[in-house]
Amino acid sequence: MKKIYFSLMLIGALTFSSCSMDEAPFGKLDDKTAIQKAADLRQFRNQLYSNMRSVTSGVWLYRSDIQMDEFHGLINNGNREGVYSNGTFTSADNDLKGMWQSAYNVIAKCNSVIENAAKLSADATIADADKTDFVRYDAEAHFVRAYMYFWLAEHYCQTYTKAEPSKAASGLPLTTTYNPTGDIATYPSRSTLDETYQLIEDDINVALTGLQKYEASGAADVKDMVAANAAYVSSYAVQAFKARVALVKGDWKTAADNAEAVINSGKFPLTEIADYAKMWTDDEGTEVIFRPTMTPTELGGSNGAEYINSSETGADYIPTFAVLNLYGEGDVRFNTFFKVYQKLDVEGTNYQAYVLNKFPGNAALRTGTTNNIMNMSKVFRSSEMYLIAAEAEARQGSTENANKYLKAFLAKRIEGYEPNDYSANTILSVILNERQKEFIGEGMRMMDVRRLGKGFARYATHDENPDLDGIVVKMGQSLSYAADDHRFLWPIPKTEMDSNPNLAGQQNPGY
Numbered sequence: 001m002k003k004i005y006f007s008l009m010l011i012g013a014l015t016f017s018s019c020s021m022d023e024a025p026f027g028k029l030d031d032k033t034a035i036q037k038a039a040d041l042r043q044f045r046n047q048l049y050s051n052m053r054s055v056t057s058g059v060w061l062y063r064s065d066i067q068m069d070e071f072h073g074l075i076n077n078g079n080r081e082g083v084y085s086n087g088t089f090t091s092a093d094n095d096l097k098g099m100w101q102s103a104y105n106v107i108a109k110c111n112s113v114i115e116n117a118a119k120l121s122a123d124a125t126i127a128d129a130d131k132t133d134f135v136r137y138d139a140e141a142h143f144v145r146a147y148m149y150f151w152l153a154e155h156y157c158q159t160y161t162k163a164e165p166s167k168a169a170s171g172l173p174l175t176t177t178y179n180p181t182g183d184i185a186t187y188p189s190r191s192t193l194d195e196t197y198q199l200i201e202d203d204i205n206v207a208l209t210g211l212q213k214y215e216a217s218g219a220a221d222v223k224d225m226v227a228a229n230a231a232y233v234s235s236y237a238v239q240a241f242k243a244r245v246a247l248v249k250g251d252w253k254t255a256a257d258n259a260e261a262v263i264n265s266g267k268f269p270l271t272e273i274a275d276y277a278k279m280w281t282d283d284e285g286t287e288v289i290f291r292p293t294m295t296p297t298e299l300g301g302s303n304g305a306e307y308i309n310s311s312e313t314g315a316d317y318i319p320t321f322a323v324l325n326l327y328g329e330g331d332v333r334f335n336t337f338f339k340v341y342q343k344l345d346v347e348g349t350n351y352q353a354y355v356l357n358k359f360p361g362n363a364a365l366r367t368g369t370t371n372n373i374m375n376m377s378k379v380f381r382s383s384e385m386y387l388i389a390a391e392a393e394a395r396q397g398s399t400e401n402a403n404k405y406l407k408a409f410l411a412k413r414i415e416g417y418e419p420n421d422y423s424a425n426t427i428l429s430v431i432l433n434e435r436q437k438e439f440i441g442e443g444m445r446m447m448d449v450r451r452l453g454k455g456f457a458r459y460a461t462h463d464e465n466p467d468l469d470g471i472v473v474k475m476g477q478s479l480s481y482a483a484d485d486h487r488f489l490w491p492i493p494k495t496e497m498d499s500n501p502n503l504a505g506q507q508n509p510g511y
Contacts, residue, residue: 035116038130045113045137048144049232051106053292055148056377058301059095061443064155066306067487068445069456070323070436071356073473076346077316081306085317086476091491091511100156100493103148104175110145111178114138132217139210143233143241146203149174150245153196155490156508159450161250163193169506171196189502197249204242211235228268229288236262237290240380243388248451256392259385262289263405268382270412277336280375283362289380296367303441304359304373313345315355318468319440322459324354326437330415333437346471353468358441383409383438391431399424406431413438446488455483486510 035041054060059081065071067084083089089096117138121131152172157163163170171191176199212235215222225234239258246255262268271285279285294300306316319338327334339357343350365374386409394402399422406427407419413434422430435448449456457480462468469477481487491511497503 035112035120038120038126038133041113041116041120041134041137044109044116045140048106048109048113048140049292050298051109052144052147052379053294053298053300055102055106055151056292056300056379057303058305060099060151060301061303061377062306062441063095063099064443064446065441066317068449069458069479070320070440070445071307071317072320072458072462072468073317073476074315074346075471075473077473080316082473082476085479086473087479087481087487088475089487089490091494091497091507093491093493096490097493097495100152100496103152106148107145107175108178108180110141110148111176113141114145114176115178117141132214132219135210135217136214139207139214139238140233142203142210143207143238145176146200146207146245147241149196149200149203150241153193153200154248154447154450156492157193157196158489159447160193160197160248161451162453165193165197168192173500173503174199184499184501187500187502189500190506197245200245201242204238204245207233208235208238208242211238226267228286229284229291231291231293233290236265236267237380240289240385243385244380247388247392248447250395250451252392252395255388256396259389259392262385263382263389268385270382270386270409273332273412273415276332276413279378280336280358281360281362282364283376283378285378285381287382288378289382291376291378294362294365294374294376296365299365299367299372299374300377302359302373303375303377304356304361307356307358307441308339308341308360308373310361310373312339312341313343313350315341315344315353317356318344318353319356320459321461321463323440324464326433328414330417331437332413332415337440351467351471352465353462354464356441378442383412387431387435387438391428391435394424394427394431397424399427402427402431406434409434450488453483455481455485 035044063081063084066073066081067087071085073082073085083093117134120126121134149172157171169190170193173188174191174196175188211233215226215235221232224230225232226236230237239262243255243258243262246252246258268289269286271279271287275285279288283291292300307318308315324338337356337358338354341353341355344353344355359373359375361373362375365376366372386405390402390405390409393399393405403421406422411417411419432448432452436445439445458476458478460469460478462472486509489508491508492503492506497507
């Protein structure tokens with residue numbers, strides 16, 4: 001693999017400052033001097049979790065959701081995220097540049113941790129207990145690297161099932177070594193999509209083997225790792241990730257096998273209806289497999305800031321009527337996810353409107369008297385595993401098994417649910433509707449629309465309150481994408497294209 005070259009940026013709280021390609025990122029990280037002992041490696045490994053807290057929250061979730069069909073921008077939103085809502089973003093967009101560079105910044109950190117874990121493991125002076133920890137750190141770094149490459153692939157490459165995976169330059173520039181350099185001759189070009197996914201899958205498998213080994217070591221912290229609401233990655237989180245990647249690839253057997261393994265572990269039972277709302281207000285639920293910790297002094301991005309405010313008078317984006325109409329009677333998610341603002345203030349006039357209240361702000365994360373609308377992201381939940389298992393079984397022709405997982409899921413979402421066996425002709429549409437209802441606001445909508453080969457058209461009118469039609473941004477009100485719309489792929493940032501001559505001719509179509 002070729003070496004890291006990008007003009008990387010310190011991720012922090014998504015505040016970026018440029019740096020030379022000759023300089024090491026991450027607070028002057030120098031792999032020749034910075035990591036000399038176990039404590040050094042532990043420190044840099046801990047930064048991976050700080051990075052994960054950032055890249056699983058805020059704009060990393062809501063930007064692509066706002067781009068799709070579920071939300072309307074309001075005319076007083078200051079055009080925040082407007083280029084995505086209106087479909088007018090370009091390769092010169094600074095926000096996309098920041099996300100691309102930040103993702104590769106995290107990948108560089110992973111590469112350094114992996115290399116130094118191997119180096120220190122070979123040092124005879126290092127204690128065996130520390131070397132046991134290194135197995136874990138190496139596995140975690142492989143997991144995070146795979147996570148970042150998958151995120152990049154889902155935003156900057158064609159979705160796997162609708163692409164020619166072996167086509168030249170269809171994947172990402174790949175690097176597995178840490179060596180910042182200004183030598184443009186070593187800058188990588190784009191790989192094939194097959195090569196990108198092969199690296200993702202290889203990293204996932206290394207992570208799974210390493211974490212299973214660590215979990216079998218008897219270390220004192222294993223119990224917390226493999227419990228609900230874990231702040232650290234476990235083998236179960238890796239299997240959940242493996243199921244998600246396989247779903248996108250259309251590898252139904254692998255998707256089913258891994259989703260069902262998580263379910264059958266019994267460690268993450270679906271949250272009961274009575275506790276469902278609390279999972280979102282308090283960020284704790286029996287089904288949460290991995291949830292990067294936030295504290296008032298260690299915050300990620302806000303998942304809800306574009307949808308609500310603490311005074312219940314403002315929102316930048318509101319759900320379309322079509323979204324509100326998805327939920328039937330007795331569905332616990334409707335009252336959990338949506339709230340009526342009686343006085344939504346738009347340019348001095350008050351309106352009654354539903355807002356997305358899925359991320360209302362956890363009181364334990366408040367940094368002052370004002371609710372800063374901060375919630376921990378539930379990166380993997382067993383609800384996703386039930387729906388992946390149901391879909392993968394259905395696509396393999398096992399309608400009976402698909403119904404088993406779907407019914408178990410619905411029993412924990414619908415008050416008074418009466419089990420119903422769906423036919424082979426209808427069950428997939430039900431499962432896909434449940435995915436949309438369950439994961440609204442969690443950054444999965446574009447992934448699903450892309451992999452299903454669908455376009456979209458926003459439902460333009462607010463049948464629940466026609467007065468809202470007058471305060472929606474007109475450019476995006478009835479926006480539609482055909483299935484082959486080039487905007488389903490984000491452009492590689494212009495600065496990256498300009499700085500790397502090996503990317504010449506490899507920009508995504510339409511930019």
